[in-house]
Amino acid sequence: MGIKTARSTVGWPQKSGAHYNQRPTAPTSRKVCSYWLEGRCNRNPCRFLHDASLPRNVYRRAAKQSSYMPEDRSGKGPESSPVNSASSTSRERGDLSKDKNPQKPQGKVCHYWMLGNCVKGDSCPFLHSWFHGVDFALLAKPEGHKQGVSGIALPSGSTKLYSGSKDGTARIWYCHTGKCDQVINLGGEVGCFTCEGPWVFIGMPNTIKAWNIQNGASYDIGGPVGQVHALEVAKNMLFAGALDGAILVWKGGSEADPFQMAAPLMGHTRGVVSLTIGRDRLYSGSIDRTIRVWDLNTLECVQELVGHTDVVMSLLCWDQYLISCSLDQTVKVWGVATEGGSLEVAYTHHEDHGILALSGLMDACGKPVLLCACNDNTVRLYELPSFTERGKIFSRREVRTLQTAPGGLFFTGDAAGMLTVWKWLDSPKSQKEQLPHSMESC
Template identity: 55%
Template sequence: MEASGRYGNGNKRVHQRLEPAHATAADRAANNKVCYHWRAGRCNRHPCPFLHSELPAPQQHSSAPDGGAGLAKRSLVWKNPSAAGAASGPPSKWGKGRGGGAPGRPPGKAPDKVCNYFLAGNCTYGERCRYLHSWFISDSFSLLAPLQGHEKAVSGITLPSGSDKLYSGSKDESVRAWDCQTGQCVGVINMGGEVGCMISEGPWIFIGVPNSVKAWNSQTATDLSLDGPTGQVYSLVVGNEFLFAGIQDGRILAWKFSAVGNCFEPAASLVGHQLSVVSLVVGAARLYSGSMDNTIRVWDLATLQCIQTLTDHTSVVMSLLCWDQFLLSCSLDKTIKVWVTTDSGNLEVTYTHNEDNGVLFLCGMLDAQSKPILLCSCNDNSVRVYDLPSFSERGKIFSKEEVRAIQIGPGGLFFTGDATGELRVWKWLANDAPNS
């Protein structure tokens, strides 16, 4: 097969369609299709009854800023559903103006479709490939560098306060330290088990491994092991001077730091989830936990009692995020739900955003213009980038495998880690200029 045969440029076997002299308007309308075999680069019919060119884009006749496409949907005002499911309560701007095309997409390329052979490193078409040869689509951020070293999925990324090192944990049972100036790996620590999660609070780094939480002070090199978990530690969060850990057996364990003994003392065990606790977040004097039992539990930080159980998701609640007065949750049920506290004090869904794939992780940050952004990792090996609260598309990041960890950095930086073990360093652009 000729290299150019995929498009018909310079392929001597490809012919233009010849229209019969007696063709009627009905015939033309019926045959206004693009030849499937021409698209595949192997049409040998002469004359061919179908088009050997792509159909022109439909002309827009509206003077509206969005061309009039989907205007009715963009103008919807979402309302907070009552317990009965009927629209009630104050109006919300969630989802208003959502949609948009593919920012930063090169002209003539298939929309939002990255070349799988490019991702694998073996596409033979090069610049002539009709699919994207890029790790992202956006005019708002750029890829700075890949950091390679882990042999299995990256499960945690953190930047402890006062440190010039970036730390990443992996299912290859190691934690790696990266120099923030050079991007070089400057240290590898064997954890003796898969790293399920990793966070930092001040100079402390907390690492969840099977049957334990490791605590390490990056300034004093103090190394502690917090016992109590049974099984893998999947999630960690700090709030109200407690360290909380979501455990494989469904419990949430809490420790409190003792300055006298320079140690973490067991404080509580929160019981209620039936399966593993895989996501934790603290906000508005509450601890929120997401579980493989498809529920979200709301815990009062003062009493450590469960005050509400949310059952709207139909699959694993993978990640939770507090933004403004809202709680955002994502699930393998292919939805992101936005929750708001009602006058009764309970949380109810005010907006549901649907994805085509299961959603693995949520991360909120500000772009270079200080606008709120949501990064949403999906199990189709992509990260969707949205404006909040509109869910308008700002870009998309592609990866060889699922992105399991996302972390915010200083100066407009952010980091992603995928299931192949690769970290990538990204940066928001001061001016939304197209990237090469």
């Protein structure tokens, strides 16, 4: 496929170590200052030792200086940085000097700011923003869930967003205001959400709840073993991954009995945690580290894909390719490499952390963008097929749920219960580039 990895990093000028070891007055104690060891001592002189023999990776502080980074001497203010900070006011005022507005490192967000207690304000050397990137913006952070968000759905034609959580509730939100319309107590943890037409399906322990949002009909579909983490709908069939390795199948029946169980798909030796559908195929990812390809017409397994060395957490169909991610810190792109139509690995993208979820959408110029949630509490955004980085989203906890919607909207849900609404910004009208790739989001 000729895919290349392209990454960009922003350097940060460093001063010599001598700058941090200025001590105008000798200490009065031989004890090492514990605040200095943490880079938080604000006394100069300090009556305790600031020992220069300690490892250089300990940040030292001279009087009235940052405990984390030196000042920027590059002459570049924040205007030159591609960082998009919705919470920073210094750029809007434009009344601070360049020395007081150092360029922020793109990959570092202030964790104290995330918790609401950073005291440095504009002088903090780390980002005070939930993201960096110039192509998208944060719209809202609807609050309400008490535990991790594990499912998000925006049914076709609906003006309301549905979310489920490990706190045992589903919430319905007004899309235009972000306010919660209804809280539904489900009586158990939500493992996943999916929707098809007027139906919303919710994966629960040992059952699936089906809810018709048009007429209010609801059903409890029994059969799964353990928590249901993956659901898909195709060809008038509902598929559910079970923890015993089976993929349960229900076919549409009568109005009185709309879900009639068919024979399960057997093959995985451990739990099925990811499903996606594309090109008349069902793809399943498992704790057994394999991916199985099922023919939707015959419901038979036509191929087993072996390549990951840990749990296959998420699957996505893009054009003629299958994209998979795993806790083994890789994203694999599978393409057709033989006359028989079998899939083989065409490209492997490596991350520094395990990968939890994938989703995809088209930007305003028609370019496909891959959303990649990692277990370091970030979501990376990559342009396909080059894997050029387009931005990064930060969260207090790991993002386990990604969902896209028409109009450039996409949603993230993290393990702390935070649901966030994002939107791609309109690109300049002069950019007319269109790519002939379609994205099917799982």
